[in-house]
Amino acid sequence: MADAIQLSGISKVFGSGSKAVTALKDTELHTDQGSFLALLGPSGCGKSTILRILAGLETPTSGEAYVDGKAPADLRRDSELGIAFQDHALLPWRSVVGNIRLVFEVAGRRPDMDYIHELIKLVGLDRAGKRQLQEYCKGMTRRIGLAQALINDPELILLDEPTSGLDPIGTREMKDLILKLRDQGK
Numbered sequence: 001m002a003d004a005i006q007l008s009g010i011s012k013v014f015g016s017g018s019k020a021v022t023a024l025k026d027t028e029l030h031t032d033q034g035s036f037l038a039l040l041g042p043s044g045c046g047k048s049t050i051l052r053i054l055a056g057l058e059t060p061t062s063g064e065a066y067v068d069g070k071a072p073a074d075l076r077r078d079s080e081l082g083i084a085f086q087d088h089a090l091l092p093w094r095s096v097v098g099n100i101r102l103v104f105e106v107a108g109r110r111p112d113m114d115y116i117h118e119l120i121k122l123v124g125l126d127r128a129g130k131r132q133l134q135e136y137c138k139g140m141t142r143r144i145g146l147a148q149a150l151i152n153d154p155e156l157i158l159l160d161e162p163t164s165g166l167d168p169i170g171t172r173e174m175k176d177l178i179l180k181l182r183d184q185g186k
């Protein structure tokens with residue numbers, strides 16, 4: 001079986017000449033199917049760049065990246081990837097449901113309302129579904145991002161700093177939620 005994630009000899013250089021920034025150098029990363037991996041490191045060490053390469057949003061300067069034996073861009077095209085970015089764009093005038101529906105709308109698909117309500121429950125937003133986003137705290141927007149990432153029941157879920165901006169209780173809740181999703185095989 002192919003590694004879930006395979007990064008071999010990955011380097012990424014942004015810019016050129018005297019302004020070149022080496023974000024990654026000879027990075028190796030291999031994970032088994034069904035595993036859960038957290039990247040830890042100081043700001044600027046290349047964590048988001050790794051996620052963006054796995055998401056097919058950046059091309060490595062050298063090296064090879066595969067997810068489930070496929071090129072990241074193919075994985076994204078086949079909707080086998082769920083991403084929650086650190087600053088994901090939500091529409092503040094829409095409700096929780098409205099923001100989750102957005103993923104269907106952008107893909108030109110009819111929203112599956114039953115599934116949306118199931119996801120809302122799963123991420124612990126079931127009592128907030130109709131409220132407008134403006135009324136939300138950071139923890140709720142993070143949960144919406146997570147629900148959006150889960151919509152296509154993806155093979156790979158990438159979460160960039162899912163607890164940033166949360167207070168200690170919110171951080172704890174988000175960690176418990178992520179572990180719960182892992183235990184449920186999401």
Ligand code: ADP
Binds near residue numbers: 022042
């Ligand atoms: P982390 O997520 O670990 O904080 P990043 O992957 O965002 O780190 O960044 C790694 C390095 O690459 C940093 O020095 C950052 O400034 C640089 N970098 C990231 N993206 C770009 C970009 N699009 N253009 C130029 N430099 C970038």
Ligand code: MG
Binds near residue numbers: 047048049160
């Ligand atoms: Mg980052």
